[in-house]
Amino acid sequence: MNLSQNYFELFGLEAGFVLDRALLDTAFRELQKEYHPDRFAHKGDAEQRQAVQNSTHLNTAYETLKSPLSRAQYLLSLQGVLTGEESRKQLPMDFLxxxxxxxxxxxxxxxxxxxxxxxxxxxxxxxxxxxxxxxxFQVAYAGGDLESAEESVRKLQFLKKLLSEIEAMEDRLDEEF
Structure with missing residues (x-):
């Protein structure tokens, strides 16, 4: 496995926000069979460590691409755009x-x-x-407007957290009733 390939290349997919989930899943299963650490259990320590590293890389790549938000963040990172805390510009006041x-x-x-x-x-x-x-995000990214695409991702991070908090509140209320 070439660990220097980007995640899209790893799975033989075109880099972009829209992807065929069935193709991703199929490619993942095939690579998982090929690189699963159990296949290297009878090999030496170095080969076993490499197999674990390959498997970890493969799982990380799959989890990143299957999540729309993670995929958007990854696409921006390939363009050198960071969406973490270090990139924080002020979001629009109306959104906040x-x-x-x-x-x-x-x-x-x-x-x-x-x-x-x-x-x-x-x-x-x-x-x-x-x-x-x-x-x-999709329109901005496709149009090369990385600043707008980044802002969309940052908004999505807020919304994802809110959805998580809503789910947690539902769980708490379920326990009470």
């Missing part, structure tokens, strides 16, 4: 205000007349915002 309102709704959900309906509506709204951000 919207996030505050959504989190306020989340915090107040347990006291609502129907907390589960409130959370379901909040989740639906957040999923719609997420879809719009993914659409914007």
């Amino acid at each position: 205000m919207q996030q505050m309102e959504l989190r306020e709704t989340l915090a107040e959900a347990p006291e609502a007349a129907d907390p589960f309906a409130t959370l379901e509506a909040l989740e639906s709204q957040t999923v719609e915002l997420e879809k719009a951000c993914f659409d914007h």
Whole structure:
């Protein structure tokens, strides 16, 4: 396995946000068979270590490409654009205000007349915002507007965290009822 290949090359896929998940899954299974550490159990220590390293690289690549947000971040990283804390430019104020309102709704959900309906509506709204951000990312990235693509990814990070918090709140409420 050539560890210097990018993840798309590793799986024989064209680099881009839209990918055929079935092709990714098939390529992953084939490579997994070929590079699984168990196939190298009878080999020497160096070959076994290499097999573990290859398997780890393969799993990381697969997990990255199968997640739309991780795939978007990875595409930007291939262009030298960082989306982590070190790249933080201020997000638009209207987006930040919207996030505050959504989190306020989340915090107040347990006291609502129907907390589960409130959370379901909040989740639906957040999923719609997420879809719009993914659409914007795709257009910006395809058009070479990496700054706009990065902003979309940063917004998506907020939305992913909010969806996770909604799910956690639903779990907590499930335990209480």
